[in-house]
Amino acid sequence: MRHWWYGWIVGLGLVATSHAEEVIKVGVVLPFSGVYASLGGDITDGMQLALEIYGSEIAGKKIILITEDSEVKPSVGLTKTKKLVFQDKVDLLVGPVASNVAGAMRDFVHTAKIPLIIPNAGNNLLTGEKCSPWVIRTSFSNNQINGVMGPWLYAQGYRTLYLMAADYAAGRQMMDAVRRGFIGAGGEIVGEEYPPLRETKDFAPYLAKVKAIHPDALYVFFAGGLAIQFVKQYHAFGLKGEIPLTGAGWLTSPLFLPAQGAAAVGFTGALNYVPSIDSDENRSFQAAFSEKHQRTASEFTVQGFDTGRLIVEALKVTGGETDDKSALVDAIHGVRFTGPRGPFRIDPATNNVIQDIYIFQMRQVGYNIRHVVIDKIENVQDPPNGCKM
Ligand code: PHB
Numbered sequence: 316m317r318h319w320w321y322g323w324i325v326g327l328g329l330v331a332t333s334h335a336e337e338v339i340k341v342g343v344v345l346p347f348s349g350v351y352a353s354l355g356g357d358i359t360d361g362m363q364l365a366l367e368i369y370g371s372e373i374a375g376k377k378i379i380l381i382t383e384d385s386e387v388k389p390s391v392g393l394t395k396t397k398k399l400v401f402q403d404k405v406d407l408l409v410g411p412v413a414s415n416v417a418g419a420m421r422d423f424v425h426t427a428k429i430p431l432i433i434p435n436a437g438n439n440l441l442t443g444e445k446c447s448p449w450v451i452r453t454s455f456s457n458n459q460i461n462g463v464m465g466p467w468l469y470a471q472g473y474r475t476l477y478l479m480a481a482d483y484a485a486g487r488q489m490m491d492a493v494r495r496g497f498i499g500a501g502g503e504i505v506g507e508e509y510p511p512l513r514e515t516k517d518f519a520p521y522l523a524k525v526k527a528i529h530p531d532a533l534y535v536f537f538a539g540g541l542a543i544q545f546v547k548q549y550h551a552f553g554l555k556g557e558i559p560l561t562g563a564g565w566l567t568s569p570l571f572l573p574a575q576g577a578a579a580v581g582f583t584g585a586l587n588y589v590p591s592i593d594s595d596e597n598r599s600f601q602a603a604f605s606e607k608h609q610r611t612a613s614e615f616t617v618q619g620f621d622t623g624r625l626i627v628e629a630l631k632v633t634g635g636e637t638d639d640k641s642a643l644v645d646a647i648h649g650v651r652f653t654g655p656r657g658p659f660r661i662d663p664a665t666n667n668v669i670q671d672i673y674i675f676q677m678r679q680v681g682y683n684i685r686h687v688v689i690d691k692i693e694n695v696q697d698p699p700n701g702c703k704m
Contacts, residue, residue, distance in 0.1 A: 337376045339630065339637055342383070342399030344410030344420070345434075349387040350513055351412045351539040353570050354615045358434050361612065361619025362409070364604060369627040374635030378626070385411050387513070389419035396420050400429055406637035407432065409622055412615075414438035414457065414485035424449055428640055430647070434622040435615060439488050442667035443700030449640070451647055451666040453625060453659075454618045455587050456697050457488035460563055461536075463672050463692050464585045465496020468532060468561060475505045477530040477558075479521060481541055482509035489536045489563055505530050515541060518548045526554060535562035542566045543574045550578035559583065564686075567677050569611040572684060580684055582677045587668075588614040588656040589675050589686035600655040617655045625650050625661075662696055664704070669696045 343362075345355035359382065371378050381403050383395035392411050399405045400423075407430040411417050417436035424431040425447040433441065433450065437457035441450050468476065476497050480486030486509060494504050506528050508521045525533055533554075537545045542565060549560060555578075560566075564586025567579040590601060590611050600620065604612040612620075629646035630637070637643055651660040657671040674690040 339373065339376050339378045339635065340403060340405040341378060341380050341626065342396070342403060342405030342408045342410075343380050344383050344385050344392055344395050344399065344408065344416075346387045346412050347382070347384040350541060351387050354412045354435065354539060355384075357570055357613050357615035358412070358619035358622075360604075360608060361616035361621075362434075362623035364607065364616075365620045365623025365627065368603065369624050370631075371627075373627065373630040376635045378630070380409075381405060385413070385416050387413050387416065389415050392416035393419045393423060396423060400427055405429070407626070407643065409434055409626075411436050413483070414488065415483045417441055418484060421445055421447065421450060430640055430644055432622050432625065432647075434618045436485070437488070438484055439697075439700060442665040442697060443702050446665055446699075446702035446704065448644060448666070448704055451644070451661055453622045453661070453668050455670070456667050457485055458492045458700075459667070459670075459695050459697055460585055460587065460672060461489040461492035462496055463674070463695065464534070464561070464563075465493045465498070465502070466500045467585070467674060467690065468493075468534070469497055469500035469502045473502065473531040473559075475503050475530045475532075477505055477525050477528060477533045478507040478535075479525070479533060480509060480536040481512040481515075481538075483512045486512070486536050490534075493534055510541075512541075516544060518545055519552065522548065522552045522554060525558060526552070530558060532559040532561050535560070535566060537562075538565040538568070539571075542568065542571045546571070546575045546578050546582070555581060564589070564673075564675065565614070567686070568613045568615070569686075570613040570615060577679070577684065579677045580679050583674070583689075584677075585672055585674050586614055587670050587672060588617045589673050589688060591675075591686050591688060592656065592673070593688075594653075594655075594657070596653055597655040612655075614656075621654050621656070621659055624652065624654065625659075628652070658694070665697055665699055665702045666704075667697050669694055671695065 385392035412435040433452040564584030628650040632646035
């Protein structure tokens with residue numbers, strides 16, 4: 316006899332099932348441990364909400380998610396991807412969070428011709444020089460988020476910038492993007508530091524250098540546990556009133572904000588989503604999420620949500636068929652919607668998302684600390700950057 320919760324669990328894809336009913340298997344490679352563990356959790360919550368809202372059964376087939384922990388390690392991410400393809404025989408893949416893990420997975424999925432939908436990792440190469448018909452990104456490229464910020468900061472009157480980011484592909488690519496834009500506008504980079512991704516707990520040595528050089532602004536990329544530590548230490552170091560803090564907007568994600576509190580106030584960032592976006596789509600998304608989880612949905616949740624919605628809408632077009640992978644990718648290219656972050660579509664020239672980028676400042680509004688949108692750049696689309704499909 317089936318337990319009452321059986322359909323629910325399968326429908327939400329929390330477990331694989333061995334019974335005869337036909338299923339569509341989505342292999343999910345995300346971090347559930349390590350520096351980005353909470354990001355993997357938010358993306359999964361977002362995907363599950365999309366399946367509940369847009370349908371977890373297509374043409375009589377249940378969509379199930381089979382999740383694997385990448386541990387934010389490239390070799391682990393690749394091994395888990397192979398396990399999902401060879402052992403679980405998944406129909407398509409979703410993941411990862413980190414650019415270095417994405418880099419490690421790329422050649423395998425390209426050769427295996429299994430569609431991979433990236434719900435976070437911004438590695439420019441995967442929708443640039445190393446693009447693939449089988450790699451589609453619903454999140455952002457590292458250029459897309461940071462490219463707009465160089466000229467924008469220069470236009471605000473900043474003339475010198477100090478860069479600081481986690482030392483791996485994403486941090487390097489993001490700082491390259493802001494450096495290009497800022498120097499192109501006429502500004503000067505007066506220093507840069509790259510603390511290790513996994514090990515950094517103490518930012519004091521780096522902050523001391525910034526204090527000594529005293530740039531017009533500091534521009535950073537940190538996420539996960541690093542973002543929480545960095546913001547608290549920046550505040551504790553007494554730099555907040557002295558050197559404006561700017562950067563890639565994940566720094567003060569709703570996922571990290573409860574741990575950062577008032578230390579986050581004053582940060583100016585760029586991102587593809589903030590919870591304060593004033594639209595019906597966003598309001599109803601946040602209401603549905605908070606009813607289920609009693610917290611604010613983050614940009615990571617939205618990327619998971621839009622990924623889930625994209626998969627469901629594409630499967631509706633193919634009638635639940637996944638064997639013809641080209642037809643599935645064509646269907647993905649045809650999906651367009653306005654979601655919580657605004658208009659969403661995939662650029663068939665690069666397989667990267669085209670989306671609005673929001674520039675916001677963290678402000679105390681009454682009793683709350685809010686992401687206040689101060690500017691918006693619409694329809695930001697990456698150039699092909701060497702991508703030939
Ligand atoms: C990345 O590694 O591409 C990455 C990780 C976390 C973020 C953004 C980008 O918040």
